[in-house]
Amino acid sequence: MRPRTVDLNCDLGEGYGAYRSGDDAALIAIVSSANIACGYHAGDAHTMRASVAACVERGVAIGAHPGLPDRLGFGRREMQVTAQEVEDFVLHQAGALQAFARAAGSRVAHVKPHGALYHMASRREELAEAVVRAAKALDERIAIVGPGGSALLRAAEAHGLRAIAEGFADRAYLADGSLAPRSMPGAVLDDPERARKQALDMLERGCVATADGAVAAVKAQTICVHGDTPGAATFAAALRRGLEDAGYAIGAR
Template sequence: MGRNVDLNCDLGEGYGTYRSGDDAALIALVSSANIACGYHAGDAHTMRAAVFACVEKGVAIGAHPGLPDPLGFGRREMQATAREVEDYMLHQVGALQAFARIAGGRVAHVKPHGALYHMAARRDDLAEAVVRAAKALDPRLAVVGPGGSALLRSAEAYGLRAIVEGFADRAYLADGSLAPRAMPGAVLDDPARALRQALDLLEQGRVKTADGQTALVRAETICIHGDTPGAAAFAAALRRGLEVNGYVVRAP
């Protein structure tokens, strides 16, 4: 019997006439989708389309709420109080829940996007704001984040399932954090290297870092980004590699 692994993807990041990535192709390849909820990217139409496609394909629906910064794609840190972050969460996740309800599905997990993900990983007050909003919306929601983070500690404290995430398509630093996107080589575009990193995360709990060192990083779910050029082909190669190595790709 194969070992189960969740392969998740950040997607639904188009807006209006702008399209980012091939959502339909990606949803057919992954087991969980983190759908942009309108602040950093995404709009009502992309949210609806992604949710209905997930229900059709049996893919777990996740909310991917970000900071209100579409110009910076939610990847720039902003000054925000815990109360503001809680309201951002309630607004975005609640909207995605509405689309999931009419599609006959439900939002299963929450994963903050970009800068909010990293801020909530470091700061107890923002982590608690994210988790408090998630629990208020649905106490069955899981929270996805980096291992050892304030975000996952807060999820456990509030009685929510905490899922440790690792990245197949991003380089790591020696402290276990992601290499900044401005750093050369921060985004991995070689599927073979990404597969090796995913297997190391799952089986060894460590990865080779951007500077050749080793960092202790474990993962229960593996993420890829849908806005990377060629993301669908990349996801297909990664999934094939996982299956060849005895894994069954399925939602947690």
């Protein structure tokens, strides 16, 4: 019997200039999909080029990870933006990454918004539409990654794009299925065994135990780890081993 396949993705490429964030080379050797920062919340042209080259060498799917123009807040603070502004932000960033991907003989396979933009586009239909319009203008074969059942994935499906439901192995959830805010104690999970169990619960049961003692419905086709968390590469490697031990092969969607 062939093993089941699950995509393991990571947000990375978030260093810029003289600043480094996470061990991108080690992470790209572990995951099957990379969400590469495109210069607004983090990242720069040189980091994008290096990240794309590493993905091509390793056979890792390249994803654009566009954020809000807020380096100071690492793109994790909501901003008052219009749908047109969001569409322009996403096309600008994903288009830049697509240029590096094409120069390396590859392509951007998916778009996954970063941070506050991810959550805003998951809730607000007009922003979801803006993200999807920009992605589709870039490449009609592109996929959209976001929370299962979100406005973002509904918009992707309505526009004929592949919609990939994402779950987080390294973040705690609330009873409504949303991520626990980072300000809450325990919001970031650092125990690989707990992360493995949470990932398997999402994959096999479609639910997770939450930070507030409930059970939330969370279905996932791809599992995310964050590259900026201390020890992310070691954590991701342990998670991958745990998924493989449970009978899963790791591969891009």
